[in-house]
Amino acid sequence: xxxxxxxxxxxxxxxxxxxxxxxxxxxxxxxxxxxxxxxxxxxxxxxxxxxxxxxxxxxxxxxxxxxxxxxxxxxxxxxxxxxxxxxxxxxxxxxxxxxxxxxxxxxxxxxxxxxxxxxxxxxxxxxxxxxxxxxxxxxxxxxxxxxxxxxxxx
Amino acid sequence: xxxxxxxxxxxxxxxxxxxxxxxxxxxxxxxxxxxxxxxxxxxxxxxxxxxxxxxxxxxxxxxxxxxxxxxxxxxxxxxxxxxxxxxxxxxxxxxxxxxxxxxxxxxxxxxxxxxxxxxxxxxxxxxxxxxxxxxxxxxxxxxxxxxxxxxxxxxxxxxxxxxxxxxxxxxxxxxxxxxxxxxxxxxxxxxxxxxxxxxxxxxxxxxxxxxxxxxxxxxxxxxxxxxxxxxxxxxxxxxxxxxxxxxxxxxxxxxxxxxxxxxxxxxxxxxxxxxxxxxxxxxxxxxxxxxxxxxxxxxxxxxxxxxxxxxxxxxxxxxxxxxxxxxxxxxxxxxxxxxxxxxxxxxxxxxxxxxxxxxxxxxxxxxxxxxxxxxxxxxxxxxxxxxxxxxxxxxxxxxxxxxxxxxxxxxxxxxxxxxxxxxxxxxxxxxxxxxxxxxxxxxxxxxxxxxxxxxxxxxxxxxxxxxxxxxxxxxxxxxxxxxxxxxxxxxxxxxxxxxxxxxxxxxxxxxxxxxxxxxxxxxxxxxxxxxxxxxxxxxxxxxxxxxxxxxxxxxxxxxxxxxxxxxxxxxxxxxxxxxxxxxxxxxxxxxxxxxxxxxxxxxxxxxxxxxxxxxxxxxxxxxxxxxxxxxxxxxxxxxxxxxxxxxxxxxxxxxxxxxxxxxxxxxxxxxxxxxxxxxxxxxxxxxxxxxxxxxxxxxxxxxxxxxxxxxxxxxxx
Numbered sequence: 001x002x003x004x005x006x007x008x009x010x011x012x013x014x015x016x017x018x019x020x021x022x023x024x025x026x027x028x029x030x031x032x033x034x035x036x037x038x039x040x041x042x043x044x045x046x047x048x049x050x051x052x053x054x055x056x057x058x059x060x061x062x063x064x065x066x067x068x069x070x071x072x073x074x075x076x077x078x079x080x081x082x083x084x085x086x087x088x089x090x091x092x093x094x095x096x097x098x099x100x101x102x103x104x105x106x107x108x109x110x111x112x113x114x115x116x117x118x119x120x121x122x123x124x125x126x127x128x129x130x131x132x133x134x135x136x137x138x139x140x141x142x143x144x145x146x147x148x149x150x151x152x153x154x
Numbered sequence: 155x156x157x158x159x160x161x162x163x164x165x166x167x168x169x170x171x172x173x174x175x176x177x178x179x180x181x182x183x184x185x186x187x188x189x190x191x192x193x194x195x196x197x198x199x200x201x202x203x204x205x206x207x208x209x210x211x212x213x214x215x216x217x218x219x220x221x222x223x224x225x226x227x228x229x230x231x232x233x234x235x236x237x238x239x240x241x242x243x244x245x246x247x248x249x250x251x252x253x254x255x256x257x258x259x260x261x262x263x264x265x266x267x268x269x270x271x272x273x274x275x276x277x278x279x280x281x282x283x284x285x286x287x288x289x290x291x292x293x294x295x296x297x298x299x300x301x302x303x304x305x306x307x308x309x310x311x312x313x314x315x316x317x318x319x320x321x322x323x324x325x326x327x328x329x330x331x332x333x334x335x336x337x338x339x340x341x342x343x344x345x346x347x348x349x350x351x352x353x354x355x356x357x358x359x360x361x362x363x364x365x366x367x368x369x370x371x372x373x374x375x376x377x378x379x380x381x382x383x384x385x386x387x388x389x390x391x392x393x394x395x396x397x398x399x400x401x402x403x404x405x406x407x408x409x410x411x412x413x414x415x416x417x418x419x420x421x422x423x424x425x426x427x428x429x430x431x432x433x434x435x436x437x438x439x440x441x442x443x444x445x446x447x448x449x450x451x452x453x454x455x456x457x458x459x460x461x462x463x464x465x466x467x468x469x470x471x472x473x474x475x476x477x478x479x480x481x482x483x484x485x486x487x488x489x490x491x492x493x494x495x496x497x498x499x500x501x502x503x504x505x506x507x508x509x510x511x512x513x514x515x516x517x518x519x520x521x522x523x524x525x526x527x528x529x530x531x532x533x534x535x536x537x538x539x540x541x542x543x544x545x546x547x548x549x550x551x552x553x554x555x556x557x558x559x560x561x562x563x564x565x566x567x568x569x570x571x572x573x574x575x576x577x578x579x580x581x582x583x584x585x586x587x588x589x590x591x592x593x594x595x596x597x598x599x600x601x602x603x604x605x606x607x608x609x610x611x612x613x614x615x616x617x618x619x620x621x622x623x624x625x626x627x628x629x630x631x632x633x634x635x636x637x638x639x640x641x642x643x644x645x646x647x648x649x650x651x652x653x654x655x656x657x658x659x660x661x662x663x664x665x666x667x668x669x670x671x672x673x674x675x676x677x678x679x680x681x682x683x684x685x686x687x688x689x690x691x692x693x694x695x696x697x698x699x700x701x702x703x704x705x706x707x708x709x710x711x712x713x714x715x716x717x718x719x720x721x722x723x724x725x726x727x728x729x730x731x732x733x734x735x736x737x738x739x740x741x742x743x744x745x746x747x748x749x750x751x752x753x754x755x756x757x758x759x760x761x762x763x764x765x766x767x768x769x770x771x772x773x774x775x776x777x778x779x780x781x782x783x784x785x786x787x788x789x790x791x792x793x794x795x796x797x798x799x800x801x802x803x804x805x806x807x808x809x810x811x812x813x814x815x816x817x818x819x820x821x822x823x824x825x826x827x828x829x830x831x832x833x834x835x836x837x838x839x840x841x842x843x844x845x846x847x848x849x850x851x852x853x854x855x856x857x858x859x860x861x862x863x864x865x866x867x868x869x870x871x
Contacts, residue, residue: 015404018424026379026422031371032364034545035423036496037579041810044496072364079363087362091354091776094784095224096361097368097496097545122819129810131496131546132224133787135821137780 006074270837478599497545785842
């Protein structure tokens with residue numbers, strides 16, 4: 001099976017119903033995408049498939065074949081996506097385990113809605129659990145990322 | 155007043171230096187690699203002690219004796235070293251230390267992270283480590299410059315004397331040849347440049363790019379993954395199993411029996427998980443197959459009606475209750491709770507000749523090391539524990555039985571291969587080691603002035619400590635201090651002439667453990683709700699009532715007054731909302747919170763929380779604010795959503811859909827105000843949790859007239 005991940009082609013030997021999450025993590029070594037629940041309940045495994053946020057723990061790898069898959073490792077070449085810059089500015093992370101998924105959800109939201117409201121953030125981010133409770137800073141960082149993106153500076 | 159019969163956590167910590175000697179003897183690791191002062195050759199780093207290295211490239215690598223699990227110790231401990239070293243902050247690097255005796259907790263005597271102790275317990279040791287390194291570098295510079303050390307000053311990684319300057323990296327080789335000074339003076343706090351300054355986390359870059367290494371992310375060639383089938387009931391055992399179908403799954407390599415169940419070992423998680431699901435196991439369910447949390451609640455209720463072991467006692471309570479102008483009686487209850495950290499439990503083990511290597515996110519390195527040694531037949535110093543980042547801990551990764559570590563060692567041993575044992579979320583939620591359920595009953599008598607004159611209080615719930623290595627130190631006269639902390643030593647009781655706090659510690663077969671804020675997670679809810687009940691009965695404002703009761707408790711009053719001032723307590727809340735307040739001391743710090751709450755469609759909604767915190771010297775105010783926000787969110791999960799139910803011995807909840815936790819759309823606006831203080835540092839990681847549930851419950855009572863005495867708070871439909 002051919003997969004396009006972060007712009008690169010990969011040939012993987014995986015059963016078609018194997019979740020994309022485990023193909024990424026265990027077959028390809030892309031461990032930035034996290035396992036949290038296996039049921040699309042926590043969002044730690046969020047990646048982009050053709051630009052849309054997807055819970056990779058319940059996405060069969062076959063459903064992602066031939067599409068453009070983006071993981072946290074490929075969100076930006078230098079870790080300076082506006083969301084990442086905002087996350088750093090506002091000191092969002094704590095344990096950090098959920099943050100790949102949070103940032104991927106936020107990046108997808110920002111791509112769809114460059115100036116999200118609080119209600120947009122609630123709608124887009126409520127599927128991402130953070131047990132450390134960094135939600136307040138995530139909300140502020142999404143707004144900040146929107147501003148940074150508007151500035152157009154990389 | 156009769157002295158209390160059990161030491162509080164703080165008393166334990168105060169006297170810890172004495173008793174930790176016992177812990178050291180118990181857990182000592184003879185011959186383990188010690189970090190003797192190195193004798194580096196030129197080009198090698200300066201290693202003045204076990205806690206830092208200064209490289210010839212000017213980098214300062216700080217070795218953490220504690221585990222980073224979100225609480226920010228990755229930044230706070232380097233701040234202590236950098237302060238005294240006058241380091242260039244941009245040159246600081248951080249690593250978790252290996253498990254070794256030199257990294258034993260300065261109070262508990264074993265390498266561990268817990269009890270909100272990391273910053274204060276290292277406050278002297280890490281500053282000393284930095285000061286020692288600075289003294290060596292200054293001495294080396296003085297020799298090079300031909301001046302006295304006293305003529306040198308240091309600034310951002312450079313030693314300066316007159317026009318002469320030398321970077322630390324240039325001085326490393328010469329400094330490494332010098333004997334470290336026996337004593338070094340520490341800075342006067344007025345000269346601090348780093349301590350007290352809001353400082354951004356050092357672990358952010360790797361945590362926002364997916365590069366951070368959690369236990370789950372450990373990989374190396376030949377590493378297999380295991381998923382274990384464990385009994386559906388606590389204490390159950392495998393009677394027999396058929397692995398035929400499991401072995402037919404592509405990628406499954408081995409199926410092995412381990413003491414905790416049956417492990418399916420495979421090339422990757424998915425195969426191991428499918429293999430585990432395909433196992434046919436006949437279980438001997440053992441003695442707990444009839445466990446039922448509703449029946450346990452009834453049992454606890456019956457016990458609460460009988461006298462327990464006294465934890466605090468003064469005066470004649472029965473007599474005083476009889477004479478009281480008014481009495482209030484109430485029962486409170488809280489459920490079993492899972493920690494449910496975002497990273498499910500996992501542990502990687504490689505056993506080789508004379509060596510066992512462990513990679514995991516753990517809060518209890520020394521115990522993990524000792525148990526792994528017992529299982530493998532090695533000496534503890536032959537067990538290498540490599541601590542990764544923890545994807546949340548909250549106490550779950552500080553297990554006296556090292557359950558997830560020892561099981562992984564058993565799996566690697568039985569499979570005769572390097573194995574990463576991974577738990578699913580369901581395994582985590584079903585896996586036990588819960589915050590115990592508790593039931594409280596209180597009968598309180600008020601005098602004619604409305605203030606309490608008699609307080610009778612019984613706590614019922616499982617002991618966390620009995621049967622652990624901590625029992626001899628923390629269970630005294632039948633009282634597990636963690637069951638009653640925050641109640642029996644509450645400031646209110648100290649001034650009530652007649653009081654008695656009793657404890658019943660029934661055994662149930664359900665494994666229990668500390669859960670962020672431990673006993674305070676229930677006692678604060680009960681005590682601070684009761685105080686509001688009393689204020690209401692006395693017809694007083696809850697803040698004025700607390701001020702009257704806490705008049706001799708300066709730091710409680712300080713946070714209470716700050717929180718209510720910032721929350722605008724005297725002003726009317728926005729339409730449809732009410733405010734509730736709570737104040738609680740835990741882990742050597744004081745927190746007060748005012749919650750602004752509404753009820754929408756029968757659902758409790760928390761809009762805003764104003765938090766005041768007095769944690770003594772505020773080492774990193776940025777982290778303190780973050781930990782208060784975090785504690786409030788964690789506490790709100792328990793206040794509004796989380797509960798485990800057990801029926802026929804089986805835990806009914808399984809994943810985040812039914813074991814609910816707080817989500818983005820429910821997060822209130824949190825404002826944190828830090829009380830300026832020169833008191834010695836207290837804890838931070840857990841202190842924000844206790845006040846939030848009672849603050850919310852108190853607001854709900856104002857709003858609806860209904861006093862909710864059970865967590866999670868649920869309005870009757």
